[in-house]
Amino acid sequence: MQGIELRIKGKVQGVGFRPFVWLLANQYGLNGDVNNDGQGVLIRFVSPPADALEQFLSDLQNKLPPLAQITDITQRAIDWPEATAITGFTIRESENNQMDTQIIPDAATCPHCLADLFDPNNRRYHYPFTNCTHCGPRFTIIKAIPYDRKNTAMSVFPLCPQCEREYKDPADRRFHAQPNACSVCGPHIWLQDREQTLATHETALKQTALLLQQGHIVAVKGLGGFHLACDANNRKTVDLLRQRKHRPTKPLAIMVPDLQFLQDLAPQETELLTSSAAPIVLLAKHKVPNIADNIAPHLQEIGVMLPSNPLQHLLLRTVNRPLVMTSANASGQPPVLKNEYAVEQLNDLADFYLCHNRDILQRADDSLVRVAFDGLETLRRARGYVPDEIPLETQSTKNVLALGSDLKNTFCLLRHNKAVLSQHIGDTANEQVRSQLSENLELFQNIYQFKP
Known part of the structure; x- marks a missing residue:
C-alpha cells in the first residue's frame, strides 16, 4: 500500500498541533495518523487525493494554533503495508526517543481561557490556574523531557474525570494540555502572614486585593517566581517598599489591569504588551497616567506589563488599579521560588504572602523590552521568550x-x-x-x- 509521510519540525509539541492536524485531516477526508517523536511530528496518509493533500498542506501552514511554528516540512512517498486496515485518521502515542524539536516558553493567558475565567457559567470561573494548549506554563514547570505531565510540576495533581475527558479529546483545545486542571483536581491559592493561613481560594484573592488597597506589601507567587506587589498610586507605600528593598532610586515595574490604564500607545507597544510573551515594555512616562511619581524617579520611561496568568488577571481585575510588581528577593539574593523560602527570606520585605501549591521548577524573571527606532531592543530575555x-x-x-x-x-x-x-x-x-x-x-x- 502506498502512502505519503510528512515530517514537521519546529514548535509543534505541547501547542495543540496534533489535534489541529487531526481536525484538518478529518475536514478533508484523509486517512492515516499523526504522532510526536524525537524529530518533531510525523504525519502519514494512505493514498491521499492530490487536491485534498494540497489543501491540507496550505491550511497546515496558514492556520496554525497560536503558539505553533513550523520551521521545516519534508514530504516523501512510503510503502505502508499495514495501511490496508486503516480507516479514518487517528492520533498515535508519542515516541520517547531523542528530541529534535523546540520547547515552548510560558505563554500568557489566551482570549478563550480569559473568557472562561470571567464567565459565571463556566466551571473554571475564577479558577487561577486555567490554561489550554494555546497558553499557560511550559518551561517553568518542566523537569525532564519529553514534555508530558509526569515530567512536570503537575504530576502531583491527578486529573479529575472532566479534565481527563478534555485531555483525551482531540476536538478539545485542552487535548494533551499538560497543565490542564480545575478547582476539583488542580492547584489552589491561599493568603498567609508570617505565621498562619488567613484565607483560601477566592476569599484569599479578595482579601489580598483589600490589603493592597490599604497600602500593604504582598509577596505574590507567579509563574517563574514571586513578585512584591503594592499599590502603584500610593507614594507612601512605594517609598516603604524602596526602604525595605534598599532600592532608593532604581525603577520599579508596574502591572496594569488592561490597556485602558495606558494612553497614546504605538502599535508595536500594544502588540508587545498583548503578545503571548507578555513582557515588561518600557513606555514614555506620559503614556502611564495616575501613578506615584516615585515609581521611576529621574527617568523618562516606566516599565509596564499586563497580567500574564489567570491569578494576575483575577487580582488586577479585583484591585482595579496599577500595582508595582517587582521581583521578590532580598538584596543580593536570587528571586524566591518556594513558599516556605518566601516566608523565611522575605520576612523584612512583605507583610503578607499570596501563595499556591504548583511548584516553580525553573526560574523565569519578567522579560524586559523597548521599542527602539531601529526595531525591538531586548534588555532582559526570560519569561515568554526562553x-x-x-x-x-x-x-x-x-x-x-x-x-x-x-x-x-x-x-x-x-x-x-x-x-x-x-x-x-x-x-x-x-x-x-x-x-x-x-x-x-x-x-x-x-x-x-x-x-x-
Missing part, C-alpha cells in the same frame, strides 16, 4: 557553550545554525545564583542532548 531557539545565518561545525557575563549572567548553547539562550540568571557572586546557573545548564543540556 527557551526559544534563535536562528543563525551561519552553520557551526561544533557544539559551543558560551557563558557570561558576571553581573547579568546567561548562557548559550550553539549548535548547527541555532543558538539556545538561557533565561536571565543574574549576579553570580551569590552562591545560590551560581547553583541556579549550574542546574539550568544541566537541564538545557538534557533537553537538547547537548554536549559542548
Whole structure:
C-alpha cells in the first residue's frame, strides 16, 4: 500500500498541533495518523487525493494554533503495508526517543481561557490556574523531557474525570494540555502572614486585593517566581517598599489591569504588551497616567506589563488599579521560588504572602523590552521568550557553550545554525545564583542532548 509521510519540525509539541492536524485531516477526508517523536511530528496518509493533500498542506501552514511554528516540512512517498486496515485518521502515542524539536516558553493567558475565567457559567470561573494548549506554563514547570505531565510540576495533581475527558479529546483545545486542571483536581491559592493561613481560594484573592488597597506589601507567587506587589498610586507605600528593598532610586515595574490604564500607545507597544510573551515594555512616562511619581524617579520611561496568568488577571481585575510588581528577593539574593523560602527570606520585605501549591521548577524573571527606532531592543530575555531557539545565518561545525557575563549572567548553547539562550540568571557572586546557573545548564543540556 502506498502512502505519503510528512515530517514537521519546529514548535509543534505541547501547542495543540496534533489535534489541529487531526481536525484538518478529518475536514478533508484523509486517512492515516499523526504522532510526536524525537524529530518533531510525523504525519502519514494512505493514498491521499492530490487536491485534498494540497489543501491540507496550505491550511497546515496558514492556520496554525497560536503558539505553533513550523520551521521545516519534508514530504516523501512510503510503502505502508499495514495501511490496508486503516480507516479514518487517528492520533498515535508519542515516541520517547531523542528530541529534535523546540520547547515552548510560558505563554500568557489566551482570549478563550480569559473568557472562561470571567464567565459565571463556566466551571473554571475564577479558577487561577486555567490554561489550554494555546497558553499557560511550559518551561517553568518542566523537569525532564519529553514534555508530558509526569515530567512536570503537575504530576502531583491527578486529573479529575472532566479534565481527563478534555485531555483525551482531540476536538478539545485542552487535548494533551499538560497543565490542564480545575478547582476539583488542580492547584489552589491561599493568603498567609508570617505565621498562619488567613484565607483560601477566592476569599484569599479578595482579601489580598483589600490589603493592597490599604497600602500593604504582598509577596505574590507567579509563574517563574514571586513578585512584591503594592499599590502603584500610593507614594507612601512605594517609598516603604524602596526602604525595605534598599532600592532608593532604581525603577520599579508596574502591572496594569488592561490597556485602558495606558494612553497614546504605538502599535508595536500594544502588540508587545498583548503578545503571548507578555513582557515588561518600557513606555514614555506620559503614556502611564495616575501613578506615584516615585515609581521611576529621574527617568523618562516606566516599565509596564499586563497580567500574564489567570491569578494576575483575577487580582488586577479585583484591585482595579496599577500595582508595582517587582521581583521578590532580598538584596543580593536570587528571586524566591518556594513558599516556605518566601516566608523565611522575605520576612523584612512583605507583610503578607499570596501563595499556591504548583511548584516553580525553573526560574523565569519578567522579560524586559523597548521599542527602539531601529526595531525591538531586548534588555532582559526570560519569561515568554526562553527557551526559544534563535536562528543563525551561519552553520557551526561544533557544539559551543558560551557563558557570561558576571553581573547579568546567561548562557548559550550553539549548535548547527541555532543558538539556545538561557533565561536571565543574574549576579553570580551569590552562591545560590551560581547553583541556579549550574542546574539550568544541566537541564538545557538534557533537553537538547547537548554536549559542548
